Amino acid sequence: xxxxxxxxxxxxxxxxxxxxxxxxxxxxxxxxxxxxxxxxxxxxxxxxxxxxxxxxxxxxxxxxxxxxxxxxxxxxxxxxxxxxxxxxxxxxxxxxxxxxxxxxxxxxxxxxxxxxxxxxxxxxxxxxxxxxxxxxxxxxxxxxxxxxxxxxxxxxxxxxxxxxxxxxxxxxxxxxxxxxxxxxxxxxxxxxxxxxxxxxxxxxxxxxxxxxxxxxxxxxxxxxxxxxxxxxxxxxxxxxxxxxxxxxxxxxxxxxxxxxxxxxxxxxxxxxxxxxxxxxxxxxxxxxxxxxxxxxxxxxxxxxxxxxxxxxxxxxxxxxxxxxxxxxxxxxxxxxxxxxxxxxxxxxxxxxxxxxxxxxxxxxxxxxxxxxxxxxxxxxxxxxxxxxxxxxxxxxxxxxxxxxxxxxxxxxxxxxxxxxxxxxxxxxxxxxxxxxxxxxxxxxxxxxxxxxxxxxxxxxxxxxxxxxxxxxxxxxxxxxxxxxxxxxxxxxxxxxxxxxxxxxxxxxxxxxx
Amino acid sequence: xxxxxxxxxxxxxxxxxxxxxxxxxxxxxxxxxxxxxxxxxxxxxxxxxxxxxxxxxxxxxxxxxxxxxxxxxxxxxxxxxxxxxxxxxxxxxxxxxxxxxxxxxxxxxxxxxxxxxxxxxx
Numbered sequence: 253x254x255x256x257x258x259x260x261x262x263x264x265x266x267x268x269x270x271x272x273x274x275x276x277x278x279x280x281x282x283x284x285x286x287x288x289x290x291x292x293x294x295x296x297x298x299x300x301x302x303x304x305x306x307x308x309x310x311x312x313x314x315x316x317x318x319x320x321x322x323x324x325x326x327x328x329x330x331x332x333x334x335x336x337x338x339x340x341x342x343x344x345x346x347x348x349x350x351x352x353x354x355x356x357x358x359x360x361x362x363x364x365x366x367x368x369x370x371x372x373x374x375x376x377x378x379x380x381x382x383x384x385x386x387x388x389x390x391x392x393x394x395x396x397x398x399x400x401x402x403x404x405x406x407x408x409x410x411x412x413x414x415x416x417x418x419x420x421x422x423x424x425x426x427x428x429x430x431x432x433x434x435x436x437x438x439x440x441x442x443x444x445x446x447x448x449x450x451x452x453x454x455x456x457x458x459x460x461x462x463x464x465x466x467x468x469x470x471x472x473x474x475x476x477x478x479x480x481x482x483x484x485x486x487x488x489x490x491x492x493x494x495x496x497x498x499x500x501x502x503x504x505x506x507x508x509x510x511x512x513x514x515x516x517x518x519x520x521x522x523x524x525x526x527x528x529x530x531x532x533x534x535x536x537x538x539x540x541x542x543x544x545x546x547x548x549x550x551x552x553x554x555x556x557x558x559x560x561x562x563x564x565x566x567x568x569x570x571x572x573x574x575x576x577x578x579x580x581x582x583x584x585x586x587x588x589x590x591x592x593x594x595x596x597x598x599x600x601x602x603x604x605x606x607x608x609x610x611x612x613x614x615x616x617x618x619x620x621x622x623x624x625x626x627x628x629x630x631x632x633x634x635x636x637x638x639x640x641x642x643x644x645x646x647x648x649x650x651x652x653x654x655x656x657x658x659x660x661x662x663x664x665x666x667x668x669x670x671x672x673x674x675x676x677x678x679x680x681x682x683x684x685x686x687x688x689x690x691x692x693x694x695x696x697x698x699x700x701x702x703x704x705x706x707x708x709x710x711x712x713x714x715x716x717x718x719x720x721x722x723x724x725x726x727x728x729x730x731x732x733x734x735x736x737x738x739x740x741x742x743x744x745x746x747x748x749x750x751x752x753x754x755x756x757x758x759x760x761x762x763x764x765x
Numbered sequence: 766x767x768x769x770x771x772x773x774x775x776x777x778x779x780x781x782x783x784x785x786x787x788x789x790x791x792x793x794x795x796x797x798x799x800x801x802x803x804x805x806x807x808x809x810x811x812x813x814x815x816x817x818x819x820x821x822x823x824x825x826x827x828x829x830x831x832x833x834x835x836x837x838x839x840x841x842x843x844x845x846x847x848x849x850x851x852x853x854x855x856x857x858x859x860x861x862x863x864x865x866x867x868x869x870x871x872x873x874x875x876x877x878x879x880x881x882x883x884x885x886x887x
Binding site for chain 1: 787790794829849855856870872874875878
């Protein structure tokens with residue numbers, strides 16, 4: 253300025269104008285964030301402030317007197333551009349723009365530039381005031397914001413949107429539209445509870461999520477959310493609080509991902525793994541059962557076969573009556589053990605291995621019955637067994653039917669009144685063959701009748717049956733055999749009429765798979 | 766002819782030693798000539814030595830060559846085609862088709878000698 257050029261050697265009291273000018277000069281000198289300097293009418297730098305030095309890198313000595321085109325990048329045609337700017341400023345009083353400028357070191361900065369024409373009171377152009385602000389950081393931030401917006405706008409796989417502090421939707425992206433089904437017009441301004449199932453809303457889930465986000469800065473979960481059409485999707489949800497530099501809550505950024513397909517894939521692979529585990533367990537159990545059956549059927553029976561054989565040889569050779577009695581006892585025990593193993597084997601097969609194996613063929617049950625009746629008549633010559641049966645045929649396993657009849661008729665002899673005959677009758681009607689086995693004698697108490705076909709019936713361990721016949725499995729196995737033939741066994745037992753077991757076997761039956 | 770008289774030689778194929786030796790004792794007691802083997806391969810070698818027995822008592826579940834494979838080999842050989850094979854097993858329900866007879870273990874002394882008696886002269 254002209255005032256600065258004047259010698260100031262005289263120490264006189266400064267005028268109020270001079271004071272104001274000094275203060276203004278101080279202000280200019282202290283400003284660091286703006287380059288504030290004066291160009292002469294031709295565009296040469298005539299003053300320089302610390303802000304200018306800081307922003308542009310030149311010291312006053314380096315730049316004063318140089319044309320301000322030094323601040324313009326070469327591609328802007330600096331001379332012409334500077335001339336244009338000064339012309340505009342001179343004509344309109346002011347020129348303003350944002351654009352790239354050069355620092356002394358050649359680096360660029362994004363500048364807000366204002367050039368103001370300075371005129372004396374007569375209107376004569378005396379120069380230009382130039383104020384330059386470095387907006388590089390702001391521009392970078394704006395650019396970043398712009399890019400980020402672009403990114404958010406282009407993301408389709410995530411719903412990315414903003415909630416205001418109360419939880420109302422204030423922005424919406426295409427991903428949100430795709431996942432949730434709402435257009436931005438439909439959802440902006442609405443509360444984000446629109447995305448939650450009613451039960452979650454009732455539980456206060458939305459408020460809780462915002463509360464957690466406020467407390468911890470962030471809330472994340474996976475859970476069910478609703479689409480506009482009411483359908484559910486499995487969502488991964490992140491809610492992040494947005495705060496300004498003063499830590500004031502601005503709202504929440506919400507990012508939601510639709511994981512329904514992933515969840516379904518996981519569920520199906522989990523189901524597959526479970527099925528495999530179940531199958532492996534079944535195989536393991538099956539192997540165990542087979543091993544168990546092998547032990548019962550083979551490993552236990554072989555030593556018994558040896559004992560039986562040995563007893564037979566000794567009986568053959570021994571002439572001593574006392575030894576013969578001992579051997580007979582041993583033989584009886586061995587036979588009982590054999591029967592018990594057979595029963596356990598049958599129980600195991602029926603309970604574990606999917607049922608008793610039946611070798612079904614067309615048979616006349618009368619043959620099985622008469623064979624057993626003859627055997628028992630021989631074994632119990634003091635007892636009378638009445639037997640009547642017509643010829644017929646059924647599909648049956650003759651060995652297994654013999655087992656049933658032997659058990660039932662044997663029981664009748666064992667428990668029946670020795671003074672009365674045991675009666676075995678077979679009747680044939682259109683659909684079934686009915687075998688009734690009857691004995692007189694004390695009735696079976698009703699509470700025992702109710703569970704007489706259960707295996708290992710409690711309360712009978714001390715009975716004669718248990719001691720003589722084995723394990724209390726005979727009726728259970730008989731029942732299983734008859735059931736395998738698609739038949740049934742009934743029992744009727746009273747003091748007056750005695751005890752009757754009634755076996756019903758269908759004459760035609762579906763072939764067991 | 767160095768081979769034993771096949772009309773009263775019984776071949777027992779049984780892996781359980783106690784049972785095998787007691788069966789041998791039982792049958793020898795009744796005057797039979799008894800040859801034993803603990804599995805199928807051994808039994809085939811014994812047959813090569815003695816010629817066709819009058820009856821074969823055959824266990825099924827054995828280590829080495831089992832009863833099913835042994836029976837198949839026996840039936841492949843014409844000179845053994847008519848030899849009765851009695852399966853004596855705890856797995857009697859799984860006896861191969863074509864065997865002469867199936868008896869369930871355990872077989873008592875009396876029944877063993879009576880069954881063998883149906884096929885062999887002692």
